[in-house]
Structures are given as C-alpha cells and as structure tokens.
Amino acid sequence: MKHSPWVCLTLLIMSSFVFAAPSSPSPIAKNIVQNAKKECAQFENGQFETTKHAITRHDLTGDGHPEEIIDAGQFACSTSVSMWGGSGGTMLWVIVNGKAYEFLANRWKIVDFDNQQILLLAVHPSECSDSIGPCYRALVWSDGFITTQ
Numbered sequence: 001m002k003h004s005p006w007v008c009l010t011l012l013i014m015s016s017f018v019f020a021a022p023s024s025p026s027p028i029a030k031n032i033v034q035n036a037k038k039e040c041a042q043f044e045n046g047q048f049e050t051t052k053h054a055i056t057r058h059d060l061t062g063d064g065h066p067e068e069i070i071d072a073g074q075f076a077c078s079t080s081v082s083m084w085g086g087s088g089g090t091m092l093w094v095i096v097n098g099k100a101y102e103f104l105a106n107r108w109k110i111v112d113f114d115n116q117q118i119l120l121l122a123v124h125p126s127e128c129s130d131s132i133g134p135c136y137r138a139l140v141w142s143d144g145f146i147t148t149q
Contacts, residue, residue: 025055028095029068036075039083046079058110060117061096061141068095071108088124094145101145105137116140 025033033050040048054074057066072084072091084091089104105121112118119139128135139145 028100029055029070032070032093040077044079046077049076
C-alpha cells in the first residue's frame with residue numbers, strides 16, 4: 001500500500017510526540033520524593049506510593065523554562081493518612097532556580113491572567129479571617145513569590 005508524502009510526514013511527527021520522553025525530575029524534586037519515601041518507611045515500616053501527577057511543570061517565572069511543582073497530595077503512605085498535611089493543607093513545593101519554596105494548600109491551580117501565571121492556593125480559612133469560609137492566596141513570581149492583593 002502506497003501513502004502520500006504528507007501522510008508519512010504526519011505519522012512521523014505524531015510518533016515523535018508519542019515517544020518523546022518527558023524531562024526527568026531535578027535532583028531537588030527527586031530528593032523531596034525520596035525524603036517522603038524514607039519518612040513513610042520510618043513510620044511503622046510504611047509503604048510509599050505516588051502518582052504520575054506528583055511532579056508537574058509550569059512556567060511561573062515567564063522565562064520559558066517550566067518550574068517543578070511537587071504535590072504531596074499525590075503521595076500515600078500505608079501507615080499514615082496525614083503524613084504530609086492535615087486540615088491546614090498538604091505540602092506543596094515549587095522549585096524555582098534551584099530553590100524549593102514550601103506552601104500548605106488544600107488545593108491549588110495555575111491561572112493564566114493576561115500572560116501572568118498565578119499560583120492560586122486554597123488555604124485554611126484562618127489565613128484570611130477568624131470566620132469559617134473559603135480562603136485563597138494568589139502568588140506571582142517577582143524575584144521571589146509575592147502574594148497579590
């Protein structure tokens with residue numbers, strides 16, 4: 001069976017996306033995951049598991065090179081339900097320029113607002129007021145994370 005050159009080119013391009021390996025985690029990200037694994041094992045010989053979504057990449061600085069976000073909400077330890085978080089949130093690390101920034105968040109999301117990447121954290125209500133209700137922190141990168149108001 002003979003294919004047109006366009007079909008062959010299209011198949012070649014599509015196969016390059018399928019077989020392209022994602023870049024491997026940085027040494028800092030690997031260390032965070034390894035420390036979590038070790039911490040789990042040290043607590044009553046727990047078994048550590050994680051998902052493929054534990055480390056994601058997002059360009060928060062706008063330099064064209066995505067930063068790593070490590071979400072401990074994607075970790076599990078067989079002997080502890082709350083090893084990396086609790087009612088105040090779950091540990092979240094963002095690695096920028098070789099430095100890990102730590103946050104507690106119940107949930108998080110990256111929001112693109114006029115080409116500015118905003119790290120939106122759903123945090124414990126005590127960070128906003130004494131009342132119970134939703135509370136969010138919006139963080140942007142400007143030579144360090146700053147909370148927008």
